[in-house]
Amino acid sequence: MAVSPLDRLVRKLESITSTPLSEQEAKAVLDLPVSVRKLEADQDIVREGDRPSQCCLVVEGLLCRYKVLADGTRQILSFHVPGDIPDLQSLHIDVMDHSLASNFASTIALISHDALKDLCHAQPRIADVFWRDTLIDAAIFREWIVNVGTREAYGRIAHLICEVFMKLRAVGLANGNSFNLPLTQSEIGDATGLSTVHVNRTIKQLRADGLITLEKGHCTINNLNGLNEAAMFDPTYLHLKGTGKAA
Amino acid sequence: MAVSPLDRLVRKLESITSTPLSEQEAKAVLDLPVSVRKLEADQDIVREGDRPSQCCLVVEGLLCRYKVLADGTRQILSFHVPGDIPDLQSLHIDVMDHSLASNFASTIALISHDALKDLCHAQPRIADVFWRDTLIDAAIFREWIVNVGTREAYGRIAHLICEVFMKLRAVGLANGNSFNLPLTQSEIGDATGLSTVHVNRTIKQLRADGLITLEKGHCTINNLNGLNEAAMFDPTYLHLKGTGKAA
């Protein structure tokens, strides 16, 4: 029962608006011309400095955006689950200031800027939803600043797990409190600004405290309240339809 | 020689696009109905949880966005100089997930969402520039993640100074290598995720190394190359017209 690439996108767009797409709008999205590509783990899709002429829709797997500093440190900036268009910003910002890569074997669908611009023109409400999507992106970045700026290791990792879980659940890719999290501890470190060793010790603690099970790319949240509390997690910033205060 | 509030906005918009605004576009911006307000230092403009019906244009002074965690820690998310519209995102995201406040005596101009939406409708290119502005915002957030996630205190503070300097210079508010930076060390700490004490010691070091002079709300960069290097500063992410690789 394979899901079509653009179904994922429709589902994602509907997860971030209060009113569902009209039939016409959904059709316009589903009619986008796409070119599907399979990726192995750790493949770059676009790199810092590139000027892409297409955007990348995640169909399956997990992508991340990252920057590498002069001294070689890597900072992961965001993770992207099916339905996301991580480089939608390239529609209006020509030069990439960061890179986009797969963390895991993934499927993506490439959509040309021209097609997306035509869609925005023809369906202004879709344009607004796209804009809104990039704004939610920004909200997530803000929360990541808070995460690395103020939380200590334990809460930082807990928060990352809460966020990915919520994002996956919003597009129907969580199975109860279980979901795929195909990240190495080193990648978690790059995302949270912690060393691999310290990530390891901290996860050990999270396990010992009965909050999560995390192994072989799969995560189960054993105590959601406890994890939320440890993370000081408030999902408002994700601006999901069903979550919190959004009308 | 007072500058009109909306002149600031026109100037800002032109600083982030390759092609200047047409006469008609500029006029449409200048015709926006605004309500000007003076603020003292440390006044909230909108708070987390609010649903604003207007946006805030910085005319003079300095604003910041911030979040306060359950445990009372404050994380500053961005600083905003004249010409910025820090809460432009509220056009498409109804609930504020953070607060906006003045760091210093400031002047703002409030513009209703309705007026901005009408403008976007009537002048699609302005809408695109607004979108672009929020995307640059997001790019700055990304760089802040890198800042607090990977740089140590010395580079972190250096980077903050480089960024504010570039932003002010882009709108003509730097005087050579000098500019107003009306921030307390505690605010710098909240922005960089450092304690006030450590900010103090680090600034002392930056001074001792001959990189900056920083006192009484005024900053002079004495060695721009040195500061850039200490900060590992690459201005690409600001996506300014005149800077770096943007065409």
Add this chain to the structure above:
DNA sequence: CGATCCTTTGAGCGAACTCAACTCGGGTGG
């Protein structure tokens, strides 16, 4: 001219880092 806020400095502490070694599982090739 006390009150208050900001800055500065000292001293001790602790969270997270680095370096290093060992384990475990999955591949690959001799």
Add this chain to the structure above:
DNA sequence: CCACCCGAGTTGAGTTCGCTCAAAGGATCG
């Protein structure tokens, strides 16, 4: 089929960057 390798996870030991607590100087202001 086993030997080897490599990447990921785990654990130990010592170090360090930045924190907290504490207190003392300015500066500004009613």
